[in-house]
Amino acid sequence: MTDPSNTTAPAKNIRVRFAPSPTGVLHIGGIRTALYNYLLAKQQGGTFILRIEDTDQGRYVPGAEAYIAEALQWCGMIPDEGPGFGGEYGPYRQSERKDIYRRYALEMIEKGVAYYAFDTPEALDAQRQADPNFKYGAAVRMSLSNGLTLSKAAVDEKIAAGEPWVIRLKVEENETIHIQDLIRGEVNFQTSELDDKVLLKSDGMPTYHLANIVDDHLMKITHVIRGEEWLPSTAHHVLLYRALNWEATMPQFAHLPLIMKPVGSGKLSKRDGAKLGIPVFPLSWKSDRPEDTVVGFREYGFLPDAVVNFLALLGWSPGTEQEIFSMAELSSAFSIEKISKSGARFDFDKAKWFNQQYIMATSDETLATMVRPIVEAHGHHPETAFLEAFCGLMKERVTVLPEFWENGYYFFEEVRNHDLSGIAKKWKKEQRPVFDQLLKVFSEIPTFDAENLKAATDEFMAQNELKPGDVLPALRIALAGTMKGPAVFDMMALLGKTAAVARLQHAFDHFDQAI
RNA sequence: GGCCCGUUCGUCUAGGGGUUAGGACGCAGGAUUUUCAUUCCUGUAACACGGGUUCGAUUCCCGUACGGGCUACCA
Numbered sequence: 122m123t124d125p126s127n128t129t130a131p132a133k134n135i136r137v138r139f140a141p142s143p144t145g146v147l148h149i150g151g152i153r154t155a156l157y158n159y160l161l162a163k164q165q166g167g168t169f170i171l172r173i174e175d176t177d178q179g180r181y182v183p184g185a186e187a188y189i190a191e192a193l194q195w196c197g198m199i200p201d202e203g204p205g206f207g208g209e210y211g212p213y214r215q216s217e218r219k220d221i222y223r224r225y226a227l228e229m230i231e232k233g234v235a236y237y238a239f240d241t242p243e244a245l246d247a248q249r250q251a252d253p254n255f256k257y258g259a260a261v262r263m264s265l266s267n268g269l270t271l272s273k274a275a276v277d278e279k280i281a282a283g284e285p286w287v288i289r290l291k292v293e294e295n296e297t298i299h300i301q302d303l304i305r306g307e308v309n310f311q312t313s314e315l316d317d318k319v320l321l322k323s324d325g326m327p328t329y330h331l332a333n334i335v336d337d338h339l340m341k342i343t344h345v346i347r348g349e350e351w352l353p354s355t356a357h358h359v360l361l362y363r364a365l366n367w368e369a370t371m372p373q374f375a376h377l378p379l380i381m382k383p384v385g386s387g388k389l390s391k392r393d394g395a396k397l398g399i400p401v402f403p404l405s406w407k408s409d410r411p412e413d414t415v416v417g418f419r420e421y422g423f424l425p426d427a428v429v430n431f432l433a434l435l436g437w438s439p440g441t442e443q444e445i446f447s448m449a450e451l452s453s454a455f456s457i458e459k460i461s462k463s464g465a466r467f468d469f470d471k472a473k474w475f476n477q478q479y480i481m482a483t484s485d486e487t488l489a490t491m492v493r494p495i496v497e498a499h500g501h502h503p504e505t506a507f508l509e510a511f512c513g514l515m516k517e518r519v520t521v522l523p524e525f526w527e528n529g530y531y532f533f534e535e536v537r538n539h540d541l542s543g544i545a546k547k548w549k550k551e552q553r554p555v556f557d558q559l560l561k562v563f564s565e566i567p568t569f570d571a572e573n574l575k576a577a578t579d580e581f582m583a584q585n586e587l588k589p590g591d592v593l594p595a596l597r598i599a600l601a602g603t604m605k606g607p608a609v610f611d612m613m614a615l616l617g618k619t620a621a622v623a624r625l626q627h628a629f630d631h632f633d634q635a636i
Numbered sequence: 637g638g639c640c641c642g643u644u645c646g647u648c649u650a651g652g653g654g655u656u657a658g659g660a661c662g663c664a665g666g667a668u669u670u671u672c673a674u675u676c677c678u679g680u681a682a683c684a685c686g687g688g689u690u691c692g693a694u695u696c697c698c699g700u701a702c703g704g705g706c707u708a709c710c711a
Binding site: 140141142144174176177179180238240241242245246249253254256285287289302305308309310311314315316318319320321322323324326328329330333348349350351352353354356376378379381383386387388434435436438439440441442444461462463464465466467468470471472473474475477481515516517518519528543588589590591592593594596597601603604605606607608609 | 637638639640641642643647648649650651658659660661662669670671672673674675703704705706707708709710711
C-alpha cells in the first residue's frame with residue numbers, strides 16, 4: 122500500500138505544499154486539495170507545508186489566514202511547516218519574501234529571459250477593448266513600451282524617473298511544452314499560444330506565477346498537487362523553471378478535478394452554500410457584509426473525520442469497496458493515480474450519510490462532550506451520566522449534532538406540544554382509569570429501569586386484555602410529544618420515576634381535555 | 637472566440653477488448669421494531685454519439701456533441 126513507486130519520486134523526501142491565498146474563506150475544494158497533499162505527505166513520511174500566498178494586497182482579508190490554519194487543524198491536518206508552525210524554509214508568507222522574488226526577476230532580466238514593461242493597465246485594457254483576443258506576446262511586444270523596444274538608457278531613465286514598471290517573462294515562439302501530469306498524463310502546449318506573463322507587479326509584489334516557482338524551488342517541493350484551474354498556466358511555470366535553470370529539480374504536477382455545484386453547472390462557489398442552505402465551508406465565518414457570512418460544516422454539526430472521509434472520496438477512490446476510512450487508513454490507501462480526471466458534483470446527502478455513520482460509531486462519552494455545548498446553549502446543565510445515556514439513545518436517530526437537541530429536547534424540558542393525531546382515535550375517556558392504574562404500577566416499581574418497566578407493562582396488558590398498540594403510543598406521545606424517538610421504556614428509565622410518572626399524569630389530563 | 641481538460645446508473649465511483657457492467661448515496665418495496673431510526677433483504681437505474689482497429693469494443697484510436705477550466709499588474 123505504501124509502495125513509493127506508486128506515486129513516483131521514490132527515493133526523495135516528499136515535500137508538498139498547500140498554498141491558499143488569504144482572500145477570504147476557503148471552501149471545501151481547498152480543503153480537499155490540502156487533504157490530498159497531506160495524505161501523500163503522511164503516506165510517504167514526507168512534509169506537509171502551509172504557504173500563504175498573499176501577494177495581492179488588494180484582496181487581502183484580515184483573519185483569513187487564521188481561518189485557514191484553524192480549518193486545517195479542525196480537519197486533523199497539522200502542517201509540518203508554515204507560518205506559526207515552524208520550519209527551515211521560511212518565511213512562509215509570500216508578502217515577507219518580496220526581496221527574494223525581486224532578486225530572481227532581476228536575474229531573469231540579466232539573462233534576457235524577462236524584460237521591463239511600461240504599459241499601463243489602462244493602456245492594456247484599451248487594447249483588449251479594441252481586440253478581445255489581444256495577447257501580450259511575441260506578436261505584439263515589439264510594438265509596445267518595454268525593454269525590448271526601448272534602449273537600455275531609456276529604460277533606466279524611465280525607472281529613475283519613477284515611472285511604474287513591471288517585469289514580464291519573454292516567451293519564445295514555436296516551442297512545444299510537454300507536461301507529464303500525474304493524473305492526466307502528457308499535456309502539451311504551444312508557446313505561441315502563451316502570453317508574456319507579468320512576473321513582478323508595479324507594486325513590487327510578484328505574481329502567483331513567479332512566487333510559486335521561486336518558493337516551490339527554494340522550499341524543495343517535490344509534488345505540486347493543485348486544482349485543475351492551474352493546468353493552463355503550468356506551461357508558463359515550466360518556462361520559468363527553465364529560465365531560472367531549475368528544470369532538473371522541477372516538481373511533479375498533479376492537477377485535481379474540480380468540485381462542481383450541487384445543482385446547476387459550473388464549479389462549486391462560495392455562494393452555493395447560502396443559496397441551498399448547506400455548508401460548503403469547513404468553519405463558519407462572520408463578516409460585516411451579510412453576503413460574506415457563511416456557515417461551516419463544524420457549526421452545522423459535522424464531525425471532522427466525517428468531512429475528511431467524504432471529501433477524500435469525492436474525486437478519489439481506493440479501488441476497493443470500503444467506504445469508511447480513518448485518516449490513517451486514507452493515507453495508507455491513497456495514491457495519486459487513483460484520483461479521477463473528471464469533476465465531482467458536491468453531494469450533500471452523501472456528506473450527511475457519512476456524518477451519521479461517524480456519529481453512530483462514536484462512543485456515548487465522546488458524543489456527550491460534543492452535545493453538551495448545544496444543550497447548555499438551551500440553558501440546561503445535565504449530569505454527565507445522564508447526557509451520555511441520552512446520546513446513547515439518540516445517536517442512531519440523528520445525522521448532525523444539533524439534532525440531538527432538536528429531536529430529543531424533551532429529555533431536558535417539558536414537551537412543547539403533543540402530536541395528538543397518532544392517538545386521537547385510541548384515547549377514550551373511559552380508558553383513563555386503566556391508564557391511572559398503569560401509572561400506579563409504574564410508581565411502585567422498585568428499580569425503575571427499562572427491563573422492569575417492560576415486564577410490568579407486559580403483565581399489566583395481559584391482565585387487562587390490552588395490546589401494545591393500545592398502550593404504547595399513548596405513553597410515547599405523553600412522554601415525547603411525538604411518535605418518533607427511542608423505545609418508550611428507555612425514555613422512561615432515563616427520565617426517572619418521578620419525572621416520568623409526573624409527565625405521564627399531566628399529559629393524560631391534557632389528553633382528556635384535548636381529545 | 638482561442639487554448640487545455642474531461643464524459644460508466646439521478647449523484648460519487650469500480651472495472652476494463654469477451655463481465656449477468658460491481659459498490660455506495662438517493663429513491664421505492666419488504667423483514668425486524670409498540671414508533672422513529674438503526675440493521676438486513678429486494679428493486680430502480682449507466683458505459684454520450686458516429687466512425688474506425690479487432691473475430692469481438694463500454695474498454696484502444698479519430699471525430700462530433702456535451703460538460704468544465706483558463707484566457708488580469710487575481711490567485
